[in-house]
Amino acid sequence: MSKAFEQQGVEDLRKEIDQLNHEILALLNRRTTLVKAVRAVKDAEGRAMPDPGREVAQVQTLLLENPGPVTAKSIERIYREIFRSAVEDSVPERPTPMLAGSRPMLRRGGVMVGDVQVGGGAKPVMIAGPCSVESAEQMEETVRFLTDMGVRLIRGGCFKPRTSVFSFQGLGLEGLQILSDTVKRHGAMSVTELTSIEHLQDTAAGADLIQVGARSMFNYELLKKLGEVQRPILLKRHFAATVEEWLMAAEYLAGHGNDRIILCERGIRTFETQTRNTLDLSAVALIKERYDLPVVVDVSHAAGRRDILPALARAALAVGADGLMVEVHPNPALALSDSQQQLGFDDFSTLWASLFDRRGGC
Ligand code: PEP
Ligand code: MN
Numbered sequence: 001m002s003k004a005f006e007q008q009g010v011e012d013l014r015k016e017i018d019q020l021n022h023e024i025l026a027l028l029n030r031r032t033t034l035v036k037a038v039r040a041v042k043d044a045e046g047r048a049m050p051d052p053g054r055e056v057a058q059v060q061t062l063l064l065e066n067p068g069p070v071t072a073k074s075i076e077r078i079y080r081e082i083f084r085s086a087v088e089d090s091v092p093e094r095p096t097p098m099l100a101g102s103r104p105m106l107r108r109g110g111v112m113v114g115d116v117q118v119g120g121g122a123k124p125v126m127i128a129g130p131c132s133v134e135s136a137e138q139m140e141e142t143v144r145f146l147t148d149m150g151v152r153l154i155r156g157g158c159f160k161p162r163t164s165v166f167s168f169q170g171l172g173l174e175g176l177q178i179l180s181d182t183v184k185r186h187g188a189m190s191v192t193e194l195t196s197i198e199h200l201q202d203t204a205a206g207a208d209l210i211q212v213g214a215r216s217m218f219n220y221e222l223l224k225k226l227g228e229v230q231r232p233i234l235l236k237r238h239f240a241a242t243v244e245e246w247l248m249a250a251e252y253l254a255g256h257g258n259d260r261i262i263l264c265e266r267g268i269r270t271f272e273t274q275t276r277n278t279l280d281l282s283a284v285a286l287i288k289e290r291y292d293l294p295v296v297v298d299v300s301h302a303a304g305r306r307d308i309l310p311a312l313a314r315a316a317l318a319v320g321a322d323g324l325m326v327e328v329h330p331n332p333a334l335a336l337s338d339s340q341q342q343l344g345f346d347d348f349s350t351l352w353a354s355l356f357d358r359r360g361g362c
Contacts, residue, residue, distance in 0.1 A: 028082070035086040043092075050087045055079075103247060105254035108292040111232050111262050113209045114189040116152050118232075118262050118322050119294025125323035126355075127191055127209075127234075127296065128348065129155035131338040132168060133175035139182040141330045145345050147186040149352055153209065154183045155191040155325065159199060160337060161215050168336040173202055180206035191234060197225050204229045214238050214266055214301075217249045227256020234262050236298070239269040243283050247291070263287055263295040264325065265316075267302030276304020276341070279312055281319045288320035296323035300341045306332075309343065310351050317355065326351065 042049050059079050063072050070078075110120025118125050128146050133139055133156040143154055158175035160168065171178070176192060176199075183190040189208035194200060195216060203210055210231050216222055217238035226233055233253055237246045250261050265284050267277025279302035287295045297316035299309050313324050329335045329342040343351065 031082070032086045032089050036090040039087075039090040040092075049090075050083065055083050058083075103251065103291060103293075105251050105259065106247070106261065106291065106293055107254070107259040109294075111260045111294050113153060113191075113232050113262075116189060118296065122322070124317055124321065124355075125153060125296070126151050126352070127153040127155050127323060127325040128328045129191070130157075130329045130335065131300075131327045131342055132157045132160055132170055132336055133179050133192075134171070134336050136178050136182070138330060139178050142328060143182045143186045143188065145330075146328065146348075147188050149349065151352075152188050153191055154179075154186075154188050155211070155327075157337070158192050159195040161193070161195055161213050162337065173199070176202060176206040183208075194222070194226070197222055200225055200229065204231050207231065209234050209262070211264075212236060212249075217241055217246065220249075220252055223249055223252035224256045227253050227258045229258060231258075232260035232262060233258060234264050234296070236264045236266050237268070237280075237283070239267065239277055241268075243286055246283075250293070261293070262322070263293055264298055265295060265302070265321075266298035266325075275302070275308070277302050279303070279316070281315060284316060284321050285319040288322075294322045296325055297321045298325035300325065300327040300338070300343075304338075304341050306341060306343060306347065309341075310354060313351060313355060324355075 039049050059076055062075055062079065066072065066075055108120075110117040110122055112118075116125055128151050130138065130142055139156065146154060156175070156179040158170050158172055158179060160170035162169060179190050179192055190206065191209040191211055192203065192207045193211040193213045193216075194203045194207075195213065208231070210226065210229065211234040212219075212222070212226065214236045215238065217236060218241070235246070235250055235253065241249070246263065250263065253259070253261055265280060267275070267279045270278040272278050279297070279299070281297075284295055284297060287293050297312075299312040299316060303309055303312055309326065313326070316324060326348065327338060327342040328345070328348045329339075330345065332339050332342040332344050335342050
């Protein structure tokens with residue numbers, strides 16, 4: 001160590017080091033600003049970034065100039081990191097929609113389904129009915145029971161997206177006619193899933209609320225077509241979709257002209273095997289707190305079992321859900337689909353009484 005340094009105390013030396021840190025930082029920032037400018041020109045010209053040949057040339061020049069005491073090995077290591085960081089930091093910033101909090105295409109507040117408001121501060125709604133429309137008798141019995149209780153939104157699947165081709169596939173257009181006729185006769189509104197563009201017009205004519213099933217959330221062609229329809233949409237979350245992907249699917253509908261969207265959380269696939277899916281209530285809270293969009297929770301498909309439905313339903317309302325979807329069947333044991341998760345009339349009555357103020361109606 002030179003005499004001049006020995007005469008300085010540690011504190012003075014540290015002050016000098018601090019000063020150099022400031023200068024190195026300023027130089028690094030100036031350097032990255034220049035790299036950004038190079039990147040902008042290269043991007044415009046469609047040229048690749050980084051350029052390994054130029055990086056090697058820069059290090060070679062520095063090694064020839066290097067007076068020491070920094071070793072050649074350190075120069076190589078430090079510059080490798082400087083090059084890597086500059087390339088990373090020069091990537092143009094993209095707005096992150098999740099942090100933006102607003103989705104300009106999506107309408108905040110409530111959505112009307114017939115004369116029932118969903119979201120926007122309205123009382124929570126109940127969407128109930130069988131997994132599948134099986135017969136006119138089954139629908140008559142179920143719709144009479146539910147509407148007598150005060151339920152106004154009646155579900156029933158007609159085109160069933162079943163995992164197995166050997167399972168009941170639904171009554172199709174015949175089921176749609178049964179659902180529509182029965183629900184109208186009882187002064188309620190119908191909710192059913194559209195699985196194919198082929199049935200778009202029939203479904204729009206027969207349903208008051210068109211459901212996009214979990215499996216179809218990623219079907220962008222279907223979403224685009226539904227954008228042109230004059231009916232509100234119940235957009236279920238795919239079991240492997242992030243909240244962002246789900247919101248993007250909603251943007252497809254809105255971007256194509258239909259912003260009457262009610263989101264529906266129905267559980268996502270996790271490693272858990274005791275429930276059919278894992279109900280993601282964080283997503284529901286997020287949708288309400290950050291985006292203020294209407295969101296309902298399908299507890300039946302989330303749980304895949306009856307015993308925990310009441311607890312999940314209470315939890316969903318506690319985090320701010322605008323409503324629930326529950327599968328109800330006159331005789332769940334004989335149901336042609338999802339028999340293990342549908343509620344019989346007695347169980348539904350108990351659930352209903354525990355959840356809602358009867359005078360408020362849902
Ligand atoms: C349904 O609601 O009938 C259904 C099939 O649900 P999901 O699309 O959520 O699986
Ligand atoms: Mn079902």
